[in-house]
Amino acid sequence: MNLPRIKHVRAFVARGKGADYHDQPGGHWIDDHIATPMARYPEYRESRQSFGINVLGTLVVEIEAEDGTIGFAVTTGGEPACYIVEKHLARFLEGRNPVEVEKIWDQMYFSTQYYGRKGLVINAISGVDLALWDLLGKLRGEPVYHMLGGAVRDELQFYATGARPDVAKELGFIGGKLPLHHGPAEGLEGMDKNIALLADMRSKCGDDFWLMYDCWMSLDIDYATRLAHRAYKECGLKWIEEALSPDDYWGYQQLKKNAPPGLLVTTGEHEATRWGFRMLMDMECCDIIQPDVGWCGGVTELIKIANYADSRGVMMIPHGSSVYSYHFVITRHNSPFAEFLMMHPGPTEVVPMFAPQLLGEPVPVNGRIRASELDKPGFGVELNRDVPLHRPYTR
Numbered sequence: 001m002n003l004p005r006i007k008h009v010r011a012f013v014a015r016g017k018g019a020d021y022h023d024q025p026g027g028h029w030i031d032d033h034i035a036t037p038m039a040r041y042p043e044y045r046e047s048r049q050s051f052g053i054n055v056l057g058t059l060v061v062e063i064e065a066e067d068g069t070i071g072f073a074v075t076t077g078g079e080p081a082c083y084i085v086e087k088h089l090a091r092f093l094e095g096r097n098p099v100e101v102e103k104i105w106d107q108m109y110f111s112t113q114y115y116g117r118k119g120l121v122i123n124a125i126s127g128v129d130l131a132l133w134d135l136l137g138k139l140r141g142e143p144v145y146h147m148l149g150g151a152v153r154d155e156l157q158f159y160a161t162g163a164r165p166d167v168a169k170e171l172g173f174i175g176g177k178l179p180l181h182h183g184p185a186e187g188l189e190g191m192d193k194n195i196a197l198l199a200d201m202r203s204k205c206g207d208d209f210w211l212m213y214d215c216w217m218s219l220d221i222d223y224a225t226r227l228a229h230r231a232y233k234e235c236g237l238k239w240i241e242e243a244l245s246p247d248d249y250w251g252y253q254q255l256k257k258n259a260p261p262g263l264l265v266t267t268g269e270h271e272a273t274r275w276g277f278r279m280l281m282d283m284e285c286c287d288i289i290q291p292d293v294g295w296c297g298g299v300t301e302l303i304k305i306a307n308y309a310d311s312r313g314v315m316m317i318p319h320g321s322s323v324y325s326y327h328f329v330i331t332r333h334n335s336p337f338a339e340f341l342m343m344h345p346g347p348t349e350v351v352p353m354f355a356p357q358l359l360g361e362p363v364p365v366n367g368r369i370r371a372s373e374l375d376k377p378g379f380g381v382e383l384n385r386d387v388p389l390h391r392p393y394t395r
């Protein structure tokens with residue numbers, strides 16, 4: 001089946017919310033004294049934007065076929081990712097058959113391996129790969145999840161990430177993941193505040209509602225171990241997420257041994273490729289891996305990651321990435337639920353995760369999205385052309 005060839009690859013920057021979802025106006029829960037590795041510096045403790053968490057902005061990748069069909073995707077990457085797409089990756093797509101996702105991915109990865117392998121370069125590769133799968137679906141007239149093997153269940157169910165698990169419960173989510181506010185630099189007083197907040201949410205949510213802590217790489221093994229035991233024993237914490245640096249595989253291996261039986265250790269949103277996730281799984285670092293499909297290598301790489309996890313009986317629950325993870329999760333038995341990042345400032349209501357960039361972006365109702373809502377070509381969304389786009393590089 002010969003599809004129209006790829007004619008143009010274009011890369012744009014979009015700023016303000018969207019895929020770079022930490023790029024929010026002031027007063028948002030997502031930038032409210034959240035613990036990070038930079039919190040050891042008091043000047044960077046109050047706000048993650050103060051040290052540049054939103055410095056990149058959104059990368060928008062467009063791939064246009066000869067017949068005028070356009071596939072696109074958004075991820076975190078901004079102007080430097082545009083440079084990588086336009087000046088390096090585009091050469092492996094233009095003139096090619098869009099069906100060649102495996103060969104194109106292989107050439108993008110190994111041609112940038114000498115300076116890439118993780119982080120921004122893999123974000124750029126992910127953006128191109130997602131746009132390619134979107135183009136394929138639009139050319140074939142089928143949703144991405146059909147091309148991945150079809151739905152294994154009728155609906156997606158979600159836990160919610162945000163400052164209000166009590167509201168998340170009222171909205172029908174299966175759990176609430178809180179951001180951790182205080183790390184080792186704030187000592188026992190900070191630990192007590194972390195436990196007090198969790199205990200308050202436990203009292204508001206009842207004993208059965210899942211409560212998790214997201215530590216965003218901010219802890220050391222000693223603090224993470226103490227937090228894990230107190231939070232599990234006193235508040236029934238379900239999992240402790242990304243407690244340590246993504247590079248500290250040995251630390252995660254130890255934390256998993258230190259954690260109380262019954263508490264899950266999770267990580268992976270800042271990990272990349274099949275090799276990085278193999279390291280996490282072979283070293284027994286965690287119970288659940290959480291790749292972000294816009295940061296780990298795209299759909300083509302997540303297939304490999306998820307299948308290796310499945311072979312080892314490890315749950316793969318992608319980091320919140322809107323439709324890009326929904327189309328994947330609905331097709332995988334070892335992905336029984338998904339993350340929904342609450343992007344309302346409170347958060348007290350459900351708003352589209354990548355707003356305002358995606359038109360037609362589905363949102364959970366009563367904590368669920370039916371598989372039938374994904375039944376549109378590609379990822380089922382269109383780029384909001386009212387969002388200002390800047391193309392910093394051309395060829």
Ligand SMILES: C[C@H](O)[C@H](O)[C@@H](O)[C@@H](O)C(=O)O
Pocket residue numbers: 030034161162178179180214216269319320341
């Ligand atoms: C809530 C966390 O601090 C991050 O902002 C969040 O994006 C990520 O870690 C997550 O798991 O959703």
Ligand SMILES: [Mg+2]
Pocket residue numbers: 214216241242269319
């Ligand atoms: Mg996280």
